[in-house]
Amino acid sequence: MSMSVQPAPATAPSRKAAADRFGVIARPPLEWNAEIERETAHLYERVAHHIPKIEWPVYAPYVAAINRLKKERNAAILAHNYQTPEIFHCVADIVGDSLQLAKEATKVDADIIVQCGVHFMAETSKLLNPEKTVLIPDMKAGCSLSESITGADVRLLRERYPGVPVVTYVNTSAEVKAETDICCTSSNAVQVVESFGVDTVLCIPDEYLAKNVAAQTDVKILTWKGHCEVHERFTAEELQAYRDADPEIEIIAHPECPVEVVEMADYTGSTAGMINYVRDQRPPKVLLVTECSMASNIQSQVPEVDFVKPCNLCPHMKRITLPKILDALCEMKEEVTVDPAIAARARRAVERMVNLKN
Numbered sequence: 001m002s003m004s005v006q007p008a009p010a011t012a013p014s015r016k017a018a019a020d021r022f023g024v025i026a027r028p029p030l031e032w033n034a035e036i037e038r039e040t041a042h043l044y045e046r047v048a049h050h051i052p053k054i055e056w057p058v059y060a061p062y063v064a065a066i067n068r069l070k071k072e073r074n075a076a077i078l079a080h081n082y083q084t085p086e087i088f089h090c091v092a093d094i095v096g097d098s099l100q101l102a103k104e105a106t107k108v109d110a111d112i113i114v115q116c117g118v119h120f121m122a123e124t125s126k127l128l129n130p131e132k133t134v135l136i137p138d139m140k141a142g143c144s145l146s147e148s149i150t151g152a153d154v155r156l157l158r159e160r161y162p163g164v165p166v167v168t169y170v171n172t173s174a175e176v177k178a179e180t181d182i183c184c185t186s187s188n189a190v191q192v193v194e195s196f197g198v199d200t201v202l203c204i205p206d207e208y209l210a211k212n213v214a215a216q217t218d219v220k221i222l223t224w225k226g227h228c229e230v231h232e233r234f235t236a237e238e239l240q241a242y243r244d245a246d247p248e249i250e251i252i253a254h255p256e257c258p259v260e261v262v263e264m265a266d267y268t269g270s271t272a273g274m275i276n277y278v279r280d281q282r283p284p285k286v287l288l289v290t291e292c293s294m295a296s297n298i299q300s301q302v303p304e305v306d307f308v309k310p311c312n313l314c315p316h317m318k319r320i321t322l323p324k325i326l327d328a329l330c331e332m333k334e335e336v337t338v339d340p341a342i343a344a345r346a347r348r349a350v351e352r353m354v355n356l357k358n
C-alpha cells in the first residue's frame with residue numbers, strides 16, 4: 001500500500017495565540033566567536049564523532065542561542081531518538097521514544113514544550129500535558145504510519161468487527177486514538193493485546209507490528225495496511241548480505257520492520273529497548289535496523305561498539321533543524337492544539353495503556 005504524507009493534521013495551529021501569550025523575541029545575532037566557542041565546548045565533545053571540528057562554527061551559534069532562549073522562555077526541548085545528533089546531544093532536555101518523551105514532559109517544570117519529532121508525538125505531548133504550550137518547529141513533520149488511517153476508518157472497522165477491542169499504536173493522530181480502546185507501543189503491544197482476555201483484537205494501523213505481535217500470542221490479530229516508510233524498506237536479503245560479510249554481527253531490529261526482517265534479528269524492540277540492549281550487551285559489532293540517526297546518537301555512549309548503518313532516514317524527522325527550533329522559540333510557532341472533546345477520549349486511550357499493570 002502506498003501512502004502519501006499530508007501535512008495538515010486535524011488539529012489546527014493557533015500561532016497567533018501562543019505569540020500573543022508569550023510575545024515574540026527577535027532572532028539573536030548568530031556569530032562564531034571566542035565566547036560561543038567556550039560556551040559550547042562541552043557540547044561539542046558529545047558530537048565530535050559526528051560533526052567535524054571545522055563545521056562546528058556553523059552549528060554552535062544556533063546551539064548557544066537556543067539554549068539561552070530556552071531558559072528565557074522556561075521551555076523544555078523534547079527530542080526523539082531519530083533526531084540529528086546536534087539536536088539530540090546539544091539542545092534537548094529530554095530524549096527518548098515518543099511515549100517516554102510525553103511522560104517525562106509531565107515531570108518538567110516548563111511552560112513550553114518544543115517537540116523535536118513528528119506531529120503525532122507533539123499531539124501526544126499535548127494530550128498528557130494539556131496545561132503546557134506545545135510547539136513543533138515544522139508543522140509539516142508528518143508520518144506515513146500515522147497518516148495511513150483516520151478516525152472515520154476506525155469507526156468503519158468497529159462496524160465491521162462489532163465488539164472486537166481496538167488497540168492503537170501510539171504512532172497515530174489524536175483523532176484516531178480517540179476512537180480506540182487503548183494505545184500500545186512497540187514494546188508493550190503483546191501485553192496490551194492480551195490484556196483484554198479475548199480471542200480476537202484489532203491492532204492498528206501498523207501491519208508489520210501487528211504481524212510481529214501475532215507471532216508472539218495466541219490472540220487472533222486483525223490489522224490495517226499502514227506501514228512506516230523507513231522500516232518497510234529493510235529486506236531480509238539486505239540483512240543476509242551483512243551477515244554473510246560478517247557472521248559475528250548482531251542484528252537489532254524495530255518491530256515496524258517486515259516479519260522476515262524481524263525473524264533474522266538477534267533482538268527486536270522499541271527504540272528505547274534497542275538502545276538499552278546495546279548499552280547492556282555491548283556487542284562488538286551491531287546492525288541497527290531502524291532510522292539512521294539513532295546509531296549516531298548512541299555512538300558516543302558506547303564508543304567501543306562498531307555500528308553498521310544501513311541508513312534509512314525518516315524525511316519527516318529530518319524536517320526539524322536547529323534554525324527551525326530557534327525560530328519556534330523566538331516566534332512561538334507552530335503551536336499544536338487538540339480539540340478538547342477529542343483530547344479527552346484520546347487521553348483516556350493513552351492513560352489506559354500507561355496504567356496497565358505489568
Ligand code: SF4
Nearest residue numbers: 143144228229230314
Ligand atoms: S520513522 Fe516511520 S513511524 Fe517514525 S515518524 Fe518516520 S515514518 Fe513515522
